[in-house]
Amino acid sequence: MAIPRIVIVGGGAGGLALATRLGRTLGKKRRAEIVLLDRNATHVWKPLLHELATGVLNSSMDEVDYRGHSSAHHYLYQRGSLNGLDHAQKIIHLAPIKDEDGIEVLPARELSYDYLVLALGSVSNDFGTTGVAEHCHFIDSPQQAKAFQRDMINTFLRYTDPELRQHKELTIGIVGGGATGVELSAELLDASRLLNAYGVTAIDHQTISVHLIEAAPRLLPGLSERISETVQQELENMGVNVHVGTAIQEAEEYRLVTGDGEIIETDLNVWAAGIKAPPFLAELGLTTNKKHQLSVHQTLQSVDDPHIFAMGDCANCPQGEEGSVPPRAQAAHQQAKVLAKNLVRLLDDKPLNDFVYRDHGSLVSLARYDAVGNLMRSSASRGLFLEGWLARQAYASLYRMHQLSIHGAPKTGLAWLVDKLNRYLKPRMKLH
Template sequence: MAIPRIVIVGGGAGGLALATRLGRTLGKKKRAEVVLLDRNATHVWKPLLHELATGVLNSSMDEVDYRGHSSTHHYRYQRGSLNGLDREQKVIHLAPILTEDGEEVLPARELHYDYLVLALGSVSNDFGTEGVAEHCHFIDSPQQAKAFQRDMINTFLRYTDPKLRQHTQLTIGIVGGGATGVELSAELLDASRLLNAYGVTALDHQTISVHLIEAAPRLLPALSERISQTVQQELDNMGVSVHVNTSIQQAQKYQLVTGDGEIIKTDLNVWAAGIKAPPFLAELGLTANNKNQIKVTQTLQSVDDPHIFAMGDCASCPQGEESTVPPRAQAAHQQAKLLAKNLVNILNSKPLIEFTYRDHGSLVSLARYDAVGNLMRSSASRGLFLEGWLARQCYASLYRMHQLSIHGAPKTGLTWLVDKLNRYLKPRMKLH
């Protein structure tokens, strides 16, 4: 009798953690075949993409190779992109894999499943704003982060010789005052100091202008007002120009046009405002909301099919009567943990557990030495407010917790040691 096949589509924080847990509990014992499908060959923790975009994070050292990881954690990795679903036959359709020149490496394929988990994360939502796709960088994937870093380095290189400057300042516009926009703005100013120190540019941080633009009345609207105010004060002290209650009606080459008609001249634009699930999810025949998120029950099963699950940013999971689970990394980790138990329960003919989101607090990084946030939140408490060095250490520990979930304690400990050594052996940022 063939063992059941569990297919996980998406190797982000939640998908990789789920594949690792199922590999240890089911794959190792040959109770199920666990397959992880992702279009990329490697994994980078998404909350660190802003560091990858500025060169602070070296992806060749921090990325996880799916093939190597799968061989030691008892699941199977397949490279590919989902582009269709046949629920009656329990088959997903995979797009062909092409080279950069458009040559076919692997043809279109089909992959059978007994249980399907959609963990495809989210992408930035440009809300149909004119010119954004053509003139703004997005930082939703390692490829996009690296593309921004290349463009950033080239832009700074134009200012290597002060005599060749065409502008008095290098200006970067960031649309979206959520965690990504806030963290990127701080990292950019820190990166400008390093680029000046390494001789990449003649500009110093005082001649770099960063505009952070948010449509809501304050930064970080999903977090507490105290965190928002503290973060804005820190950004003001760094020299970031913060614009709240400001929408963007059009993006053009080298400038952004606000809803009031104001023009902000820029050398680089980044769009980090709002999120949505990948658009093709709404075309799979499953019930989705207006953000393309698959609607699921509290057991994380699709409302249309009990053999299909969705988790993380691509799922709309009820939380209370009128709200849903927020699209945050800690929610994806919690759902991965519960879903691993539920899939084991299915094979053991036990009832499924309903998901309850627990907000453990939020931390926002402000470059290498600072962070702001709160921890140990609950329904009855706003938690412990943190800022400064201690908050930064807590923020760094979140990545170590992610590494623990996918590597285990011994390898995570060794990785921590290697990272400490590389602080002395390697440049403080990737310069190519």
């Protein structure tokens, strides 16, 4: 008798954690075949993409190779991109894989499943703003982060020309005052300091201009006002030009045009305003909302098909009266834990548990300068407000918790030791 196959599409924070848990509980005992499908060969924790974009994070050191990881954790990895679903036949259709030159490496193919988990994350939402797709960088994937880093370094190199520096200030425009925009603003100032120290450019953080533009009345609109005010004050003290209550109506190659007609001249543009699920999810024949998120019950099962589950940013999971689970990394990790148990319960013919989101607080990194946030939040408490060194340590611990969920304690401890040693052995910034 064939064992059931559970296919997980998407190897992000939630998908990889789920594959790891199911591999340990079901795959190792041959109770189910666990297959993780992802278009990339390696995993980088998405909250660190702003560090990858500025070169502070060395992806060759921090990325996880899916094939090696799958072998150690009793699941199978397949490389591919979902481009179709036949839920009547329980088959997913995979697009052909091509190399950098457009040559086909793997043809289009099909993969059958008994249970399907969609964990495809989110992408930036440009809200149809004119020129954004053509003239702004996005930082939704490692490839996009690396593309931004290449352009950033080349832009700094151009400004080694004294004639150019004399007539023009290097300016970077970041649209979106959420966590990504805020953290990228601070990292760019730190990156300029390091590029100057390594002799890449003659300018430093005091001679570049970073504009952070947010349409809402304040930065970090999803967090408390205290955090928002503290972060804005810290950024302004660093030299970031913060624009709140400012919408962008058009992006051009070297400038941003606000809703009031103000023109901000730029050398690089980054769009980090709003998120949505990948648009093709609305074409799979499953119920979605206006942000293309898949509608699921609180058990994380699709409202259309009990054999299909969705989790993380691509899922619209109800929570409380007329509420839903926010698209945050901690929500994806919590859902991975519940869904791993629910799939085991499903195989054991037991009723499924509802997912209940618990907000443990939020932390925002301001590069080497600072961190701000709160912890231990609950429905009855706003939590403990943190900033400075303690907040930096708490922020760093979030990544260690992610590593713990996918590697286990021994390997996470070794990774921490290697990171400490590399601080002394390697440059702090990757320059290529």
